[in-house]
Amino acid sequence: AVPAYADAQSNTGEAIIHADDHPENWLSYGRTYTEQRFSPLEDINRSNVGNLKLAWFYDLDTNRGQEGTPLVVDGVMYATTNWSKMKALDAATGKLLWAYDPRTPGNIADKGCCDTVNRGAAYWNGKVYFGTFDGRLIALDAKTGKLVWSVNTIPKDASLGQQRSYTVDGAVRVAKGRVLIGNGGSEFGARGFVTAYDAETGKMDWRFYTVPNNKNQPDHAASDSALMSKAYKTWSPTGAWTKQGGGGTVWDSIVYDPEADLVYLAVGNGSPWNYKYRSDGIGDNLFLGSIVAVKPETGEYVWHFQETPMDQWDYTSVQQIMTLDLPINGEKRHVIVHAPKNGFFYILDAKTGEFLSGNNYVYQNWAQGLDPKTGRPIYNPDALYTLNGKEWYGIPGDLGGHNFAAMAYSPKTGLVYIPAQQVPFLYKNQVGGFKAHPDSWNLGLDMNKAGLPDTPEARTAFMKDLKGWIVAWDPKKQQAAWVVDHKGPWNGGLLATGGDLLFQGLANGEFHAYDATNGADLFHFDAQSGIIAPPITYKAKGKQYVAVEVGWGGIYPFFLGGLARTSGWTVNHSRVVAFSLDGNAVLPPQNDKGFLPVKPPAQYDTKVTDNGYFQFQTYCAACHGDNAEGAGVLPDLRWSGSIRHQDAFYNVVGRGALTAYGMDRFDTSMKPDEIEAIRQFIIKRANETYQREVDARKNDKGIPENATLGITP
Numbered sequence: 214a215v216p217a218y219a220d221a222q223s224n225t226g227e228a229i230i231h232a233d234d235h236p237e238n239w240l241s242y243g244r245t246y247t248e249q250r251f252s253p254l255e256d257i258n259r260s261n262v263g264n265l266k267l268a269w270f271y272d273l274d275t276n277r278g279q280e281g282t283p284l285v286v287d288g289v290m291y292a293t294t295n296w297s298k299m300k301a302l303d304a305a306t307g308k309l310l311w312a313y314d315p316r317t318p319g320n321i322a323d324k325g326c327c328d329t330v331n332r333g334a335a336y337w338n339g340k341v342y343f344g345t346f347d348g349r350l351i352a353l354d355a356k357t358g359k360l361v362w363s364v365n366t367i368p369k370d371a372s373l374g375q376q377r378s379y380t381v382d383g384a385v386r387v388a389k390g391r392v393l394i395g396n397g398g399s400e401f402g403a404r405g406f407v408t409a410y411d412a413e414t415g416k417m418d419w420r421f422y423t424v425p426n427n428k429n430q431p432d433h434a435a436s437d438s439a440l441m442s443k444a445y446k447t448w449s450p451t452g453a454w455t456k457q458g459g460g461g462t463v464w465d466s467i468v469y470d471p472e473a474d475l476v477y478l479a480v481g482n483g484s485p486w487n488y489k490y491r492s493d494g495i496g497d498n499l500f501l502g503s504i505v506a507v508k509p510e511t512g513e514y515v516w517h518f519q520e521t522p523m524d525q526w527d528y529t530s531v532q533q534i535m536t537l538d539l540p541i542n543g544e545k546r547h548v549i550v551h552a553p554k555n556g557f558f559y560i561l562d563a564k565t566g567e568f569l570s571g572n573n574y575v576y577q578n579w580a581q582g583l584d585p586k587t588g589r590p591i592y593n594p595d596a597l598y599t600l601n602g603k604e605w606y607g608i609p610g611d612l613g614g615h616n617f618a619a620m621a622y623s624p625k626t627g628l629v630y631i632p633a634q635q636v637p638f639l640y641k642n643q644v645g646g647f648k649a650h651p652d653s654w655n656l657g658l659d660m661n662k663a664g665l666p667d668t669p670e671a672r673t674a675f676m677k678d679l680k681g682w683i684v685a686w687d688p689k690k691q692q693a694a695w696v697v698d699h700k701g702p703w704n705g706g707l708l709a710t711g712g713d714l715l716f717q718g719l720a721n722g723e724f725h726a727y728d729a730t731n732g733a734d735l736f737h738f739d740a741q742s743g744i745i746a747p748p749i750t751y752k753a754k755g756k757q758y759v760a761v762e763v764g765w766g767g768i769y770p771f772f773l774g775g776l777a778r779t780s781g782w783t784v785n786h787s788r789v790v791a792f793s794l795d796g797n798a799v800l801p802p803q804n805d806k807g808f809l810p811v812k813p814p815a816q817y818d819t820k821v822t823d824n825g826y827f828q829f830q831t832y833c834a835a836c837h838g839d840n841a842e843g844a845g846v847l848p849d850l851r852w853s854g855s856i857r858h859q860d861a862f863y864n865v866v867g868r869g870a871l872t873a874y875g876m877d878r879f880d881t882s883m884k885p886d887e888i889e890a891i892r893q894f895i896i897k898r899a900n901e902t903y904q905r906e907v908d909a910r911k912n913d914k915g916i917p918e919n920a921t922l923g924i925t926p
């Protein structure tokens with residue numbers, strides 16, 4: 214019999230392949246299967262973009278990070294938001310058509326590293342598909358929003374009791390009638406895998422694990438033979454990976470390439486990060502930090518290319534996989550271009566994975582370069598901190614030279630536009646060997662060192678190293694053509710258009726249009742809240758719109774806390790905004806000043822504050838900010854009423870009074886006196902920083918507009 218998807222492929226699949234025949238739609242995550250994020254629409258162009266106006270806005274009901282790429286199909290926008298919610302909007306007016314809330318439980322927030330974000334949906338044959346933070350894959354009827362099917366994508370045996378943690382926030386993709394979905398969790402303990410489900414029925418089709426089975430046994434999965442014949446021997450048989458899972462989560466990019474007829478899996482970092490503890494300092498640890506190509510129908514392995522062997526820096530290769538046709542040595546080649554966290558720009562042959570060339574697209578200090586034949590990094594020995602036992606101030610750090618924010622390519626300029634950044638990280642081995650904590654990050658690193666001391670010297674030095682910019686990269690020359698500097702890191706993804714424009718939202722809440730040929734700034738709009746999502750463009754009722762999700766969040770403000778204010782202060786007000794040339798909508802004024810400093814209790818117990826700091830950095834900092842300074846998304850605990858009473862604090866942190874809002878309970882991982890030590894530490898930090906936070910607000914706006922908080926002028 215003809216499988217159901219054969220027909221569907223001739224509808225949606227062909228439509229995605231021939232997206233330029235109907236440029237009014239934005240049918241899949243990267244618009245086309247090439248993930249170039251280039252739209253041929255040109256009604257909005259360099260000559261008129263200065264007149265761009267807000268056409269409509271739609272307020273979201275989740276004030277956390279928004280990372281979604283909305284889809285647009287025949288005048289309907291499908292936007293996924295934080296907490297894995299789906300909104301179907303009239304793309305011309307922003308009017309809500311239907312909404313779907315999968316009711317992701319609040320206590321799951323701390324099972325993932327980086328905010329309860331969602332990067333987007335897939336569309337196929339009248340249905341929309343998206344993943345939920347608690348691991349479900351959901352199919353809805355695109356017209357009505359009614360549930361068609363839902364499956365749990367995390368099998369019980371994957372989590373080994375409490376040892377491992379899985380969450381889903383990446384955009385799902387569809388190819389040849391199969392929905393492809395990965396997951397995250399390598400900061401905790403996870404063994405990465407990708408699963409394909411039948412788009413019509415939700416029946417599981419194939420699964421590919423990205424790192425070996427800890428006993429080198431078959432998983433009865435598509436990955437069995439590649440893992441047993443190629444990957445297992447690149448791991449020590451006794452490292453901590455055998456319990457923690459090894460990592461390799463595919464949490465962002467999964468791309469179908471119709472030209473090569475392959476699916477590329479973009480594989481993440483090691484779990485735990487510490488290579489010495491993870492794999493006894495032995496082997497390359499395949500397929501960590503790799504692109505793996507598999508067959509769409511079966512998941513069968515075809516080729517792999519490893520960008521970061523022996524990963525110990527959280528150098529995921531999950532970043533966006535883009536395919537291009539490039540002339541190389543006078544010959545047209547179908548290639549993958551890739552700018553992973555490790556700071557190098559790779560060009561690979563898409564059909565074979567052959568390394569063609571590579572060069573660093575940001576400053577980096579961990580490698581002397583790439584071997585020109587094999588593409589293997591030539592390590593700086595100092596960077597191998599797990600082997601040499603020394604501290605390592607790594608650039609890029611764990612957030613990478615480029616993270617999830619999408620890049621774009623314009624076939625008109627021949628440039629790849631990368632939202633680049635510099636966020637260093639101090640790597641240091643966990644003292645006394647690997648010790649896993651339940652309900653927390655398990656990196657094998659010294660969490661006391663993962664943060665910054667609150668001294669003007671340390672903050673000033675670190676602040677100088679925080680950078681964010683667009684690099685317009687010429688892939689033919691493997692070098693930068695030009696750059697646009699921003700105030701700091703963690704800006705939104707990019708969109709390139711036929712109007713020779715480049716659109717990007719910034720961490721400081723500004724939405725910009727640049728000239729795609731030279732980076733000249735042609736338009737900006739104050740969206741009032743940090744933007745980290747990538748824009749899209751489409752036509753509705755014959756008119757071109759540019760739209761983007763607004764909402765500050767993700768791991769940078771969560772973990773960096775106070776220092777994430779480098780780009781300026783914004784209060785999270787999450788929305789979808791859409792622009793057109795004749796728009797006349799106006800945002801209401803932003804009156805919210807965020808969490809205001811409240812004079813803290815004067816007394817605290819200095820005997821326990823050191824332990825409080827350690828517990829805070831281990832369990833709390835990843836969401837509430839390094840050294841207990843918030844960055845405007847989640848409550849700034851220094852000013853929280855609950856720190857005033859031991860019981861009130863224990864009710865929240867120990868007993869879970871706020872689980873519905875995303876604050877898990879920690880009485881299974883910490884003892885009451887450890888939780889009390891955290892409270893004492895937060896009171897200490899509130900006292901240390903109260904006056905400078907008050908002083909920083911002594912301005913017209915009453916917001917901490919001075920990004921130099923706590924640093925020497």
Ligand SMILES: O=C(O)c1cc(C(=O)O)c2c(n1)C(=O)C(=O)c1cc(C(=O)O)[nH]c1-2
Nearest residue numbers: 327382397398399400462464481612767768
């Ligand atoms: O190793 C993983 O499993 C994993 C998962 C995720 C995620 O699911 O969002 C991120 C990361 N790692 C990561 O390293 C990272 O920098 C990151 C940033 C973000 C974000 O959305 O802000 N997620 C993730």
Ligand SMILES: [Ca+2]
Nearest residue numbers: 399400482527
């Ligand atoms: Ca990671």
